[in-house]
Amino acid sequence: MIELRHVGKTYKTADSEIVALEDISISIQDGEIYGIIGLSGAGKSTLVRCINLLERPTAGQVFVDGNEITGMDRRKLLRLRRSIGMIFQNFNLLEQRSVLRNVTFPLEVSGVKGQEAGRRAMELLELVGLSDRAGFYPAQLSGGQKQRVAIARALATNPRYLLCDEATSALDPNTTRSILELLKKINQSLGVTIILITHEMRVIEQICDRVAVLGQSRIAEEGRVSEVLINPRSDIAKELILPEKKKGCEIYGGRRVRLTFHSAYSREPLISRMVLDCQAPVNILYADTKELGGEMYGHMIIGLPAEEHEADRILAWLKKSPVEWCEEV
Amino acid sequence: MFSEMLIKLWENGIILKGVWETIYMTTLSSLIAYIIGLPLGVVLSVTSGEGIRPIPWLNRVLGLAVNFFRSIPFIILMVAMLPVAKWIVGVSLGNRAMIVMLVIAATPYVARMVESSLKEVDSGVVEAAQSMGTGNQQIVWKVLLPEARPSLATGAVISMVTILGYSAMAATIGGTGLGQIAISYGHQRFQPDVTWCCVFLTVIIVQIIQELGAWTAKKIDKRRRG
Ligand SMILES: Nc1ncnc2c1ncn2[C@@H]1O[C@H](COP(=O)(O)OP(=O)(O)OP(=O)(O)O)[C@@H](O)[C@H]1O
Ligand SMILES: [Mg+2]
Numbered sequence: 001m002i003e004l005r006h007v008g009k010t011y012k013t014a015d016s017e018i019v020a021l022e023d024i025s026i027s028i029q030d031g032e033i034y035g036i037i038g039l040s041g042a043g044k045s046t047l048v049r050c051i052n053l054l055e056r057p058t059a060g061q062v063f064v065d066g067n068e069i070t071g072m073d074r075r076k077l078l079r080l081r082r083s084i085g086m087i088f089q090n091f092n093l094l095e096q097r098s099v100l101r102n103v104t105f106p107l108e109v110s111g112v113k114g115q116e117a118g119r120r121a122m123e124l125l126e127l128v129g130l131s132d133r134a135g136f137y138p139a140q141l142s143g144g145q146k147q148r149v150a151i152a153r154a155l156a157t158n159p160r161y162l163l164c165d166e167a168t169s170a171l172d173p174n175t176t177r178s179i180l181e182l183l184k185k186i187n188q189s190l191g192v193t194i195i196l197i198t199h200e201m202r203v204i205e206q207i208c209d210r211v212a213v214l215g216q217s218r219i220a221e222e223g224r225v226s227e228v229l230i231n232p233r234s235d236i237a238k239e240l241i242l243p244e245k246k247k248g249c250e251i252y253g254g255r256r257v258r259l260t261f262h263s264a265y266s267r268e269p270l271i272s273r274m275v276l277d278c279q280a281p282v283n284i285l286y287a288d289t290k291e292l293g294g295e296m297y298g299h300m301i302i303g304l305p306a307e308e309h310e311a312d313r314i315l316a317w318l319k320k321s322p323v324e325w326c327e328e329v
Numbered sequence: 330m331f332s333e334m335l336i337k338l339w340e341n342g343i344i345l346k347g348v349w350e351t352i353y354m355t356t357l358s359s360l361i362a363y364i365i366g367l368p369l370g371v372v373l374s375v376t377s378g379e380g381i382r383p384i385p386w387l388n389r390v391l392g393l394a395v396n397f398f399r400s401i402p403f404i405i406l407m408v409a410m411l412p413v414a415k416w417i418v419g420v421s422l423g424n425r426a427m428i429v430m431l432v433i434a435a436t437p438y439v440a441r442m443v444e445s446s447l448k449e450v451d452s453g454v455v456e457a458a459q460s461m462g463t464g465n466q467q468i469v470w471k472v473l474l475p476e477a478r479p480s481l482a483t484g485a486v487i488s489m490v491t492i493l494g495y496s497a498m499a500a501t502i503g504g505t506g507l508g509q510i511a512i513s514y515g516h517q518r519f520q521p522d523v524t525w526c527c528v529f530l531t532v533i534i535v536q537i538i539q540e541l542g543a544w545t546a547k548k549i550d551k552r553r554r555g
Binding site: 106 | 459479
C-alpha cells in the first residue's frame with residue numbers, strides 16, 4: 001500500500017514560491033489501478049514523483065508498505081526504488097543501448113549477473129511482445145514500441161508498484177489502447193499495483209479502478225471511477241469528464257439540465273416519454289454513452305424550453321423519475 | 330620551382346620529422362589533457378545546479394579556475410607558466426616543457442567540452458535511471474558517459490585541433506614540429522615556400538583528425554535509424 005499524508009510541495013525560485021501540491025492525502029491499495037487526472041500544470045508529475053522521492057515533498061509524509069520513506073537514508077531509498085518501477089511520457093530509453101541492454105540496465109544496477117539478467121530481460125521482452133527487437137536500438141522503434149521497452153525495463157526488478165507519468169500522451173489512440181491493455185494485463189497477471197497519471201478521461205475510463213481528480217495543486221475529488229464519472233461533483237471533474245459540453249452550452253442561452261443514465265434504465269426511451277408527458281419540447285445539447293467495467297452509462301445535457309411553466313413541468317417530471325439529474329449553471 | 334632550402338629540408342627528412350613531432354605532441358598533450366580534463370568536466374557537470382549532485386561551492390571554485398586559465402591567451406600563458414614547466418619537468422625549454430604548456434592550456438578547455446557534452450544528455454533519461462535506484466556513481470559510468478559518447482568524440486576532435494594550433498605557437502619556446510620549421514626556416518630565413526609547405530601539411534593533419542573523428546562519432550552513435 002502506498003499512502004500520502006498531507007503531502008505538499010512548494011518550489012522556491014529566485015523571486016517567488018510556486019505551490020505545486022497542497023495537502024494531498026491519498027492511499028493506494030495493493031492490486032488496484034489508481035488514476036490521477038488533472039489539467040496541465042495541476043501538479044500531476046510532481047505528485048507522482050513524490051511517491052518515489054524523485055521530488056522531495058516539502059510537507060507531509062509518504063508511506064510505502066507502512067514504512068515512512070520520507071525519512072529514509074539514501075541507500076535504503078535507492079533499494080526501495082527498485083520495488084517501484086516508473087515509465088514516462090517521453091519513454092526515456094538509453095539511446096546508446098540496445099533494447100535488450102535497456103531492459104538489463106536496472107538489473108546491472110542492482111547487481112544481477114550478465115547471463116541471468118539477459119534471460120530475465122528476454123522473458124520481459126516476450127511479455128511486452130518485442131522479443132524480436134532485442135538487438136534494435138531505440139531510434140529504430142516506434143513510440144508504442146519504445147513504451148513497451150520502457151515497461152519491460154520498469155518491470156525488470158519485479159517491482160510491486162508501477163508509476164506511469166502520462167505514459168500514453170505521446171501516442172495515437174490505437175497505440176494508447178494497446179499500451180493500456182498491456183498495463184491491465186500486467187496488473188492482473190503479475191499483481192503489480194499501477195498508479196497512472198493522465199489528462200485524458202478515456203485513459204481513466206479504460207483501465208482505472210479508482211481516480212483522484214487533481215485541481216490546482218489539490219485533490220478536488222476522489223472515488224471509484226464509475227462513481228466519479230457518473231456523478232462528478234467538482235467543477236474540475238465536470239470539465240474533464242464532459243469536455244465537449246462547454247461548446248453546446250455556450251451556444252445555448254437558456255437553462256440546462258444534465259442527466260445521467262445508468263444501465264438499469266438506459267434502454268428505456270426516457271426523453272421521448274418526458275417530452276410526451278410534459279407536452280414541452282427540449283433541446284438535446286450533448287449526449288454520450290460509455291461502457292465502464294461492463295456497464296453502460298450515459299450523459300445527456302438538455303436545454304429547457306424558454307417558457308417558464310414548460311420548464312417547470314419538465315423539472316417536476318424529472319424529480320419523480322429515476323434519472324439522476326442536476327441543473328447546470 | 331621550390332627553393333633549395335625546402336628541397337634540402339625535405340631530403341634531410343626534417344619536414345617529415347616535423348610532421349611526426351607535431352602529431353606526437355598533439356596526441357600526447359591531448360591524452361594527458363583528457364586524463365585530467367575528463368574527470369574535471371564530469372565534476373563540473375555533476376555538481377552544477379542541474380546536475381545529479383549539486384555542490385554549489387565546489388562548482389563555483391572549479392568553474393572560476395577553469396575560466397581563469399581559459400581567458401588567458403595561449404602565448405601569454407606560455408610565458409607565465411615557464412617556471413611551472415621548469416618545476417614539473419625540470420626544464421623550461423624544448424618539447425617536454427611544451428607538453429606541460431599544452432596540457433595547462435588544454436585541460437580547462439577539455440573540461441568545458443566534456444561538461445557541455447554531459448549536459449546534453451537528456452535529463453529524462455537520468456531521471457529514469459534514478460527511478461530505478463541507480464546511484465550517482467553508476468549514473469556517471471552507465472548513463473552520462475555512454476550516452477554522451479558521440480558528443481564526447483566530436484569534442485575531442487575540436488580539442489585536438491585547438492591543441493595542434495597551440496603546438497605551433499609553442500615553437501617560440503623551443504618546441505619542435507611544423508610550427509618550429511615554419512618559424513625558423515620559413516619566416517626567419519625568408520623562404521615563403523617552406524612556410525606554405527608547413528601550412529599545407531598542417532591543414533592535412535587537421536583534415537585527417539576531423540574526418541577520423543567525425544567517422545568515429547557517427548560510427549558509435551546509435552541514434553540514427555537504419
Ligand atoms: N523544478 C521546478 N521549479 C519550479 N516550479 C516547478 C518545477 N517543477 C514544476 N513546477 C511547477 O509546479 C506546477 C506543477 O507542475 P507539474 O509538472 O507537476 O504539472 P503537471 O500536472 O504534470 O502538468 P503537465 O500535464 O503539463 O505535465 C507547475 O506550475 C510548474 O510550473
Ligand atoms: Mg506532467
